[in-house]
Amino acid sequence: xxxxxxxxxxxxxxxxxxxxxxxxxxxxxxxxxxxxxxxxxxxxxxxxxxxxxxxxxxxxxxxxxxxxxxxxxxxxxxxxxxxxxxxxxxx
Numbered sequence: 649x650x651x652x653x654x655x656x657x658x659x660x661x662x663x664x665x666x667x668x669x670x671x672x673x674x675x676x677x678x679x680x681x682x683x684x685x686x687x688x689x690x691x692x693x694x695x696x697x698x699x700x701x702x703x704x705x706x707x708x709x710x711x712x713x714x715x716x717x718x719x720x721x722x723x724x725x726x727x728x729x730x731x732x733x734x735x736x737x738x739x
Contacts, residue, residue, distance in 0.1 A: 649703070649705065649706075650703050650732070650735050651701075651703075651707055651730050652699060652700070653699070653700040653701075653713070653714055653728060653729075653730050654728060654729050654730075655699075655714075655719070656697050656725065656726045656728070657696055657698060657724060657726065658726055661695055664724060668722050672717060672718045672719045675717060675718055679713055683703070684702050684703070684704050685700060685701070685702055685713070686702065686703050687699075687701040707730050710730045711730060714730070
């Protein structure tokens with residue numbers, strides 16, 4: 649099953665993420681190598697949110713990821729939510 653993790657970021661997120669970017673990317677890369685995280689990235693114009701797509705058996709895996717993400721732990725994400733995604737074409 650696919651799940652989308654939506655992040656809403658703080659103001660001036662691009663500048664404020666710099667001290668935590670390396671640890672966040674390492675954390676996300678580990679999830680990608682495990683086959684859980686399929687795609688991830690910040691939205692632009694404006695840079696006020698991000699989307700992470702997971703392919704996992706249960707939403708608790710995505711929830712655990714979000715709760716331990718360095719961006720979340722360091723206050724760069726003001727809110728997050730998980731939605732199941734019914735993929736019809738592709739995947």
